[in-house]
Amino acid sequence: MSDLFPTPAERVPARGQAVPVSPGGVIGAYGGVVLRYVRDEDSAAIISLISSVWSEYPGKILAASRDMPELLAPATDYAAANGRFWIVEAGGEIIGTVALKPNANDPTIVELQKMYVAHRLRRNGLGSFLCSLVEREARERGSRAIELWSDVKLLGAHRHYKRYGFVRGPEVRFLADASRTVQYYYRLELADAVTVAEPAVDAAILRSLVASWAARGADLATILGQGRP
DSSP states (O other): OOSSSOOTTTTOOSTTOOOOOOTTOEEEEETTEEEEEOOGGGHHHHHHHHHHHHTTSTTOOOOHHHHOGGGGSHHHHHHHTTOEEEEEEETTEEEEEEEEEEOSSOTTEEEEEEEEEOGGGTTTTHHHHHHHHHHHHHHHTTOSEEEEEEETTOHHHHHHHHHHTOEEEEEEEEOOSTTOOEEEEEEEEOOSOOOOOOHHHHHHHHHHHHHHHHHTTOOHHHHTTTTOO
16 A cells, blocks of 8 residues: 555554654545645745735734744644644645644643634635544544634634534633734543544545535635636
């Protein structure tokens, strides 16, 4: 079998460990939408997406080299941290991202990071799909919980996390970044069951998601970014 699609036996890692993947490796594609792993060359496009999302909120500024240096070489950084970083793109444009890293103090907990969705793709199920990638990977590792920190300004994201099952805790943290960010803490407890995060499953869910957009009469040309000025 290939490195991207190893045999089931090869896909059973030591508890808390990730199965190695190829940077940029395609997990699945359907209807012009591609799910793949990040590569270092995606840096500028990811920074552009996050900057676009942050521009919707007054005072949010991304100085990547200072505030998120891991974005300068995302594949290298997340691989070194035993993490994972997924990309969804359409028409060659990155329209969604999500990542996972183990908690530095407790490897049985993973942190959901870098979940961003292009404005035109929101409320189409893509955010839940991205969360599900992290959940399946966390369960495969035998993690007992997923945690995340979210800017207090991102109210839409908070509603999404709550619908998905995350519970907001009392913790608040303050970052010394360019935006002077204040963040809330969210956590999702996981059952004991361990699953195998097969790429074929993620690809099938992507196919169903994109098919649902068409079934609801969504303008796929707009979703795919075709015909934009």
